[in-house]
Amino acid sequence: MLGRRIENRLMALQVHMEGQLRVLRNILETRIEHRKIADRINKAVFQKIGSRYFYVEKKNKESWYSAADRCRQLGGHLATIQDEWEMDNVFSGVQPGSYWVDIYSLGGDEGPYFSSLSGKEVKYFKWGIDLPKFDHNHCVNNGD
CATH class of the missing domain: 3.10.100.10 (Mannose-Binding Protein A, subunit A)
Structure with missing residues (x-):
């Protein structure tokens, strides 16, 4: 019974961590895209x-x-x-x-x-x- 509760908590933590990881990946992808856009800007006129x-x-x-x-x-x-x-x-x-x-x-x-x-x-x-x-x-x- 104790083992099952621990297993359930670990699964819940894993689901939570996977969600957090998706959020971080999205943030990273957005920043990479912004960086690519910034690199294409003709900075001489901006x-x-x-x-x-x-x-x-x-x-x-x-x-x-x-x-x-x-x-x-x-x-x-x-x-x-x-x-x-x-x-x-x-x-x-x-x-x-x-x-x-x-x-x-x-x-x-x-x-x-x-x-x-x-x-x-x-x-x-x-x-x-x-x-x-x-x-x-x-x-x-x-x-x-």
Whole structure:
């Protein structure tokens, strides 16, 4: 009877450890993929801010779709701003204006808003004062 309880506990621990191992493998695979993507980025045109690289187009005005395509041509993607610190630092050195970010809504003007890169709902965005939150395509631009 004691042997059976020990065996059951060991099996439960094994199942738990296998689950933890899967989580760690997923994290490792994600980090490896991010590293591969980072290695493909043309760093000559990107600026490192924090642990990520950003490119801000200062001359050409483009649609959200054209901007997303241009980013892919450069080896990147439209930025999904992670938090207030990143927002302040990415846009602090640029001229006032509107800049596309990787947020869109298929649900109309009220959202929800998603990242085109991850397909997940975005956790952070901040609207400029008295600026439109969307255009007719329900894409978001960060107006400063």
